[in-house]
Amino acid sequence: MPELPEVETSVRGISPYLVGKTIKEIIIRRKQLRWLVSDELSEMQNALITVISRRAKYLIIHTTKGEIIIHLGMSGSLSILEKETKDVGKHDHIDLITQDGIVLRYNDPRRFGAWLWADNISQMPIFQKLGLEPLSAEFNGDYLYKKSRNRKVAVKKFIMDNTVVVGVGNIYACESLFLAKILPERLVCTLTEEQSHLLVTIIKQVLAKAIEQGGTTLKDFVQPDGKPGYFAQVLQVYGRKGEECHQCKNQIKTKIIGQRNTFYCDECQK
The missing domain is CATH 1.10.8.50 (Helicase, Ruva Protein; domain 3)
Structure with missing residues (x-):
């Protein structure tokens, strides 16, 4: 299972390619993951990606139309393709495509991950009971x-x-x-x-x-x-x-x- 360092590595790896870019579309090939993929993700056209962050093992893509929340589950991974391609694998369930053709591809063989949307993540139940971040000064x-x-x-x-x-x-x-x-x-x-x-x-x-x-x-x-x-x-x-x-x-x-x-x-x- 990808743990905190893997998620943080993913945040740092994809940020240079996506921050400041505008979303063209999000292609959802399989809606049923750990939870149903949020319907709002299909309406993210023209949203500007402002920053990408992490909370616990959740990766958060902040946009002008709300937050995209990604959990890698047991076997999920993210990769960057520098141009759109029709070469899609069996477990490539979601593509986030920017207007200049960069693709963030989500692959998850076991389908225990998640792609959710929120306009205020602090109100989401999955975030409300989380403890301190281990690298924070408060955790001492x-x-x-x-x-x-x-x-x-x-x-x-x-x-x-x-x-x-x-x-x-x-x-x-x-x-x-x-x-x-x-x-x-x-x-x-x-x-x-x-x-x-x-x-x-x-x-x-x-x-x-x-x-x-x-x-x-x-x-x-x-x-x-x-x-x-x-x-x-x-x-x-x-x-x-x-x-x-x-x-x-x-x-x-x-x-x-x-x-x-x-x-x-x-x-x-x-």
Whole structure:
């Protein structure tokens, strides 16, 4: 599943091609994705794209006719074509075409993504309960420590809770907890203030590094320029079950926490 760094990479990848451009049309080849594609998208002709941003794992195209909200779901990806083409793949469900012929193409084999429209995103239910952005100044050690008191839940599940902090997906939660030397199943209420500050610092570093390097290479993710990300080459624990820990040579183990496969080293993490 594309996570926050992949979405941020997509925002940065498509923005130079689309910001300041006027929409000619949006072609919808399949209306049924995770939710029905908003009818308003077929009426976006002549809308000017003013900026492209991200909130959690949602990519938002701001226009003079409202906001286009995109979620990549489990397997969605965006690519830029520098001219219109009739060469359309089976899973190319939506094209946004500018008046000068640039095409933003949405491909989604599993169809768990979304294309929605809003005139005020703050009033949309999907945005109202979202927690802090992980790279914001407001997300800090004091916030995590205070928020976690009396919460008898695994620390990994806690940092993946979108009402607490958004976008810390499975890969980056596993990696951050390993680097912070914290067992993912440990109750979050047992973290000290020092550990809370350390964990927040590491989450920010891991996400920033992933964004800088282009997002994690997963079999379903490709950057807008067609190049894969490179962060997967330096993953410490995620996807490495049974392999040696880079730090202590102990075997990397897995268990299910919050219905997600979790990778960790029980020698390095306590």
